[in-house]
Amino acid sequence: MDNHPFREGIKAALPIVLGYLPVGMAFGVLALKAGLSPFEVGLMSLLVYAGASQFIAVDMLSKGIVWFPIVLTTLLINLRHLLMSSTFSLYLKNTRLAVLGLISAQLTDESFALATSNTSKISNRPKYLLGLQMTSHIAWIAGSVGGALFGGLINHEGFGLPFALTALFICLLVLQVKSPIHLWVMGALGVFSIFLKGILPGNWYIFLSALVALGIGMVMNPKARNSKTQDCD
Amino acid sequence: MLWLILGMAIVTFLPRFLPMAFLTRWVMPERVKRGLDYIPIGILSSIVFPILFTSGGGKVEIQAQYLFAAIPVFVFAWKVRSLWGSVVLGMAIYWGLGFVL
Numbered sequence: 386m387d388n389h390p391f392r393e394g395i396k397a398a399l400p401i402v403l404g405y406l407p408v409g410m411a412f413g414v415l416a417l418k419a420g421l422s423p424f425e426v427g428l429m430s431l432l433v434y435a436g437a438s439q440f441i442a443v444d445m446l447s448k449g450i451v452w453f454p455i456v457l458t459t460l461l462i463n464l465r466h467l468l469m470s471s472t473f474s475l476y477l478k479n480t481r482l483a484v485l486g487l488i489s490a491q492l493t494d495e496s497f498a499l500a501t502s503n504t505s506k507i508s509n510r511p512k513y514l515l516g517l518q519m520t521s522h523i524a525w526i527a528g529s530v531g532g533a534l535f536g537g538l539i540n541h542e543g544f545g546l547p548f549a550l551t552a553l554f555i556c557l558l559v560l561q562v563k564s565p566i567h568l569w570v571m572g573a574l575g576v577f578s579i580f581l582k583g584i585l586p587g588n589w590y591i592f593l594s595a596l597v598a599l600g601i602g603m604v605m606n607p608k609a610r611n612s613k614t615q616d617c618d
Numbered sequence: 619m620l621w622l623i624l625g626m627a628i629v630t631f632l633p634r635f636l637p638m639a640f641l642t643r644w645v646m647p648e649r650v651k652r653g654l655d656y657i658p659i660g661i662l663s664s665i666v667f668p669i670l671f672t673s674g675g676g677k678v679e680i681q682a683q684y685l686f687a688a689i690p691v692f693v694f695a696w697k698v699r700s701l702w703g704s705v706v707l708g709m710a711i712y713w714g715l716g717f718v719l
Binding site for chain 1 (some may be wrong): 619620621623624625626627630634636639641642645646650651652653654655656657658659661662663664665667668672677684687692699700701702705707708711712713714716
């Protein structure tokens, strides 16, 4: 671990950057078609910064749906962040509220998954999280504005780019398997979420799976928690 | 449009902020901490498996290009534990599969 947690966080974010640039571009292209200006695309990526809800918002806009249903849908989609934010609170006990505000504004599935893959790096190191998340956020803004401006010129679906974030998530999932119990939880929730996705609207299957995981963790034998964290780079 | 973006920003920020703001100021029982420790694997399992086994609309159906690229990434990630390696390997296989499937 080096002595510059912020710089270390920036470096750690690079795999996310690789994934966010093409997905951001795809968003920029769609948003432009739905009638947003490149400035509005950038503003949305800056202030909202939530991939799934931004895609759904521009889809609804292009169908002529106006703001209230979009805001409500955004809220429902992002309720899963309640659980991620709760998990982060384990590691940020001594952090000032203003810094927590900045960290939470930039919390995403990807930054959460990467940050929790090695909790010793985030434990009372808000600067590491800030470096990690700011870099990811900049990539998202750059990708989406780039997509809105030059979307037609750059091929953001070649070279296996659509698979980048999936591969990242797979590796982060594997790194979370710290004990045989984790392996069982992964298998059970994997099957559970596949079937749940067909039944529930939006991405409620993610929220519900995380809630079940919380429940499993709470009834689990206390010894199971003291599994060692694994490093990754 | 500005109001829409601001509305979306507020409802996105609150669920991200409120638990962090309150729970960091609360002495948490050990049991709750243990539970929160399992949330990452819950989130990741439910993100990864539906990508491989369901269509965008939620129908259970194998996504061949994703699944065949995912299997070697699982093995590689387990053995080598490298994020970059997993991402590059996954992209290369997915790209190659695009020509075959």
